[in-house]
Amino acid sequence: MxxxxxxxxxxxxxxxxxxxxxxxxxxxxxxxxxxVLLLAGGLISLxxxxxxxxxxxxxxxxxxxDTTELTDEQQxxxxxxxxxxxxxxxxxxxxxxxxxxxxxxxxxxxxxxVRGVPERATAQPSPLTPPEPDESADGPTGxxxxxxxxxTSPSPSASPATASTTPPTTPPPTSSGR
Numbered sequence: 001m002x003x004x005x006x007x008x009x010x011x012x013x014x015x016x017x018x019x020x021x022x023x024x025x026x027x028x029x030x031x032x033x034x035x036v037l038l039l040a041g042g043l044i045s046l047x048x049x050x051x052x053x054x055x056x057x058x059x060x061x062x063x064x065x066d067t068t069e070l071t072d073e074q075q076x077x078x079x080x081x082x083x084x085x086x087x088x089x090x091x092x093x094x095x096x097x098x099x100x101x102x103x104x105x106x107x108x109x110x111x112x113x114v115r116g117v118p119e120r121a122t123a124q125p126s127p128l129t130p131p132e133p134d135e136s137a138d139g140p141t142g143x144x145x146x147x148x149x150x151x152t153s154p155s156p157s158a159s160p161a162t163a164s165t166t167p168p169t170t171p172p173p174t175s176s177g178r
Contacts, residue, residue: 083089103119 100121100123102121106116106118
């Protein structure tokens with residue numbers, strides 16, 4: 001039995017040497033703390049990265065919404081410009097301002113000679129709008145035409161300033177085929 005006890009003591013001694021005891025466990029503590037700190041730092045950095053990505057996503061969606069609103073506004077303004085650029089709208093606005101269609105054009109050549117026969121523009125009744133009571137009292141040319149009224153106007157109360165007090169009518173937007 002002594003031999004078996006010695007063998008057991010020998011085996012137990014070898015196993016005891018393999019298993020760390022009190023002073024050796026203190027060497028593991030810095031390693032465990034390092035691993036825990038690295039894991040915590042990684043989780044915190046992932047959280048910050050996720051927050052930054054979410055903030056960028058919200059900003060991107062706001063910018064897309066603003067771009068959509070500005071594009072809609074730009075298209076509405078372009079429709080307005082197109083409606084004001086139509087020939088009928090230009091003619092109506094020119095007549096409201098007192099302009100009349102010109103006659104046949106005359107051109108000046110570089111040497112100073114006139115090519116064509118110049119004519120004075122005269123006001124004609126507009127086929128688009130019926131004559132108003134103010135125009136019928138002043139005649140077909142009206143006081144708005146500078147060529148017909150001359151320096152002495154037959155009606156001093158009628159002036160271009162009174163014509164501009166009526167609000168201009170704007171045509172409804174139409175499709176321009178674009």
